[in-house]
Amino acid sequence: MEFAVEMLGITKTYPGNHFLANDTVDLTLRKGEILCLAGENGAGKTTLMKILYGMEKADAGSIRVMGKDVRIASPLDANKLCIGMAHQHFMLVDGFTVAQNVVMGIEPTRFGCLYDQQQAVKRVEEVIRKHQFSIEAGKPVKSLTVGQKQQAEIVKMLYRDVDILILDEPTAVLTAQETDHLFHTLRSLAKDGKSLILITHKLHEIKEISDRVAIMRQGKMVGVFETSQVDELELSRLMMGQSTALHIRHGATPEDRQAIIRFKEVSVTRHGQQQPLLNRVSFTAQSSEILGFAGVAGNGLGVLEAVLGGFLPVSSGHIYHREKEITNQSQRQLRSHGLAYVPADRLRVGSALEASVQENLIIAARASFSRYTILQKKRMAEHTRRLLEKYSVKGAPGMPIGTLSGGNIQKVILAREMEQYRDYIVLSEPTWGLDIASSQYVYTRMAALRDQGAAVILISSNLDEILALSDRIIVFYQGSMVAFLQGDEARDVSKQELGAYMLGLKCQQEVLHG
């Protein structure tokens, strides 16, 4: 009975959008070990753990805890099995104190119905002191720093006498010091015989804290390794996927490129966070080129996309379109100036699931289909048919787009945006979830757009894509540009080296400091 947890053949599909989150995943956790569950965003890590904790139900598969077959239907069941979970987005009621949050559900009482607040505070303080945390049980949660809230989240687990701890991205918002302190705590817990699973994608932390690491990608378990036997770069390779042979020729370098989109010292800050989301970013996207932005999720790519797409205002700096200022223009204005934009969030931003394929297809071009405000159905139908055929979309024009597979939905979005660009197009994670053939088609179209003179801005966490397509590459790390590769540099750089920039291991100082 050396395994604390065995998960076998776990499969889960989310019904709303047919998303296969977990695909026959096996996971084992040894007693007294710290296991890191690693993978990119959307790999399926959180879903798997939510299943273990009873917050989600698997479609297939079985779970064994301490050698016994179990059914975990709710967090109560999980608690009874001594499993606890600290969530990525804190499950804390701001208006209550730490103690009140921690004891919720098992509050100590006097006379059976009166809440014994003093006893609660006392017992929570005991747990806090035992693990040398720095928070006070009687303080309201809203007055805590992010790091302290994380501690409170963990105390919630420890108060309940758990043997198996699940921590979801525990260091996402912690400073280096707080992370050290947390790891110290985790190590002593493991020494006490507790078993821990950490969900993370921070490679250096995996190396620092874990005994073993299990890597997931796109819903599948890719492999489990002894941490001592893999290095960070290999980890990143495993997390991001094998190199696919992409046959894209790089464009010739015409001399008469024009500046289409220019960012000048653009910064985005958020109230309450020290680190800016974008830090003095400056670049120029030119016509007839593909400008690729690379980075690990959470390092500013999403923010860049939001700024380009017009739904996040910048705190400082300027953005120019053909040298006309467009800083902080609305989405409406950007569209009228020719924005073509394929968003990463296909379902919530890029489409309306209940509207038909045709209705999704024409949204940006609706004005061209209406004469005296009446929609010209025949022309629309013809246009739709032509595009669906051109992009090999499997689906009828009249069906709600939500009935199509994820890949086909993306094709509709691509068809829409690519066919009506004017001088630039922004694509974010364009081939996520697409099969090889479809991805290839997308790349061919992107190259064609470039050859026609478009400024193609590609934001992607898929390194193969970036390497195969980009004429120039900019790497982001923690909101700042840390590398700028062009010409031969861009052509010859290796995945390892790009990975190094993305993980903050390497940095082009001159790029960072403008």
Added chain:
Amino acid sequence: MAYPIPILHSAVNIMTPLLLASMGGLFTELSGMLNIALEGLLLMGAFCGVVFTYYTGSMVLGVLLGILCTMLLSAVLATVTVNLKSNVFITGLAVNLLVSGLTVVLCFELFANKGVVVFDGMPALPVLDIPVLANIPVIGDMLSGHPAFIYLSWLLLAVCHGVLYKTPFGFRLRATGLHPTALASLGIDPNRYRFIAFLISGFTCGLGGAMLTLNLGAFVPNITAGKGWIALVVIFLGNKKPLGLLVAALVFALADAFSNYAQGALNIPADFILALPYVFTLLVMIGFSIYAKKKDSIQS
């Protein structure tokens, strides 16, 4: 100044059904549901309270049966809203519509009268004179000599406060409204607390409604006339805390008592006065939205 005293005295009387309804509404509000069925539940309590008292001859029994019926109705409301996942506003409307129709139908069935039904031989509301309090000059006249109901409602308010802030139930209820996912992540079902909150509102409205009709010894169609809506305003103005409810309810009751006086003496059209609850609620809602929006924009 002789006339303020009767106004103050009647204000305390008027305040009670409002306070009771808002107490129940507070529980549902804290559990995250906008409960507009307070109006219908009050009317239900008013009807059942007086009818059962008439039939049983006992006020206590009549009121208890009335409360039971109102709680049954609130259980139906809770089931349809929480368990069948319906829009809480529409189901609240359904309750109001149901009760207004049902009371007329039953009045017609039982008493062959669709209008005001006066009941003969009704027991009078027991009035209490509080010994020490009665002797204090202004306050004494205002607070003493009221029907026992009123003192019961103050007791209930204290119990309310105790339950919300000093019992695990109260904490979990408030968590349901503030962060239901946090509760769910600990294995506690927020729906259970929403359901109980509805039942509590049925209880308080059953009691408060009964007071309206037992005061008169008669049932008047639509006797609640917007009090359920004012109860919601009271909850918001009272900052969703029991003590605040008391203050806000008193303010409204004073306004009401004064307007009764004004209607006679100052000739303001009745319709304008009837419209006040809705205008007030509207202004409060808009005010709160502006405040919430400003708070939001500062934070981001």
Added chain:
Amino acid sequence: MADTQRHPRVSALVRDSAGILLIIAIALAALVILAFLLSKTPGKTLWYFFFGPLQNTYYFGNMLNSAIPLIFGGLGVSLAMRSDNFNLGGEGQIYSGAFTATICAIQLAPLGIPGAVLALLAGALVAGFLGGLSGYFRMKWDTSELITSFLISNGVVLMVNYLIAGPFMDTSTNLIATQKIPEAFHLPLILPPSNLSSALFLAVVAVFCVHFYLFKTKMGYELRMSGLNRQFARYGGIDTKLYMVLPMFLSGALYGLGGGIAIYGTYFSCMKEFSTGMGWNGLAVALIAKFKPSAVIPAALFFAYIEAGSRNAMLHSDVTFEIASIVQSVVFFLVTSEVLQRVFGKKGDR
């Protein structure tokens, strides 16, 4: 999945209707139970309820006539709902629209038919303003338009009551009502001896217009996309702020138009509280029609049938008219239930 793709429209229709038919069946079952509980002659009561409105032209025509304001109201709520706005202010909108149309019609009598049309538009405008106000509050401050439209409506009803009973009352009759509109403005009756007027045609035209607007024009498309996914609409460059206010305005205007047309066709003067319940029924009609303009007519007929049946049962039997509100409340209770809707959606789900 293959089945759905072969006959997508039919199976979707069946699935949608099944839920609604279940709810209607439950509502009618409630009615039957009520009849047995309350009436000493339940058989007679039920017979008059179900067949009374159909037994002659008078009752049948009157039933159709009472469906007309419901069609306008149902259209209004459906239009608003398509843009993700809940218009609960129907009572005030229909009443204020009717009142305004009446007063303007009286004033504009010398202008003849154009005057009649102007008066109707004035009524629609006032009611539309009330609806648009709620939409504006939502756009500006995120205030729930559902609540504000309801509150404004309640206040407006009381205000119009005051105006009718006070400054605008026609003292020559015993009714609390305004003066009558000019004879020339009366809409012709099309099924005497009932009071069914040619307003029926106007209602059908309105259904076509709203359907056309929603599904065949660019604005209708923008409105619908804003309602389905506001983020997506904004992403595509649609002015979503406009579509928070405009649909509410149009929704109120439709209600107001319905009120004015009711005056022109049936009432001829604005009587105090003549339109009570029409607003709520309009809402119920839209809920049952699932916000499809084409389904508004059968839904409105259903509601008109319930009311006509209740009235008939009341006249010929020993129950009171208010059973109608009990049946209607059952519909309200159930019609927004996600659980009930999913019961029929589970098979062949996407």
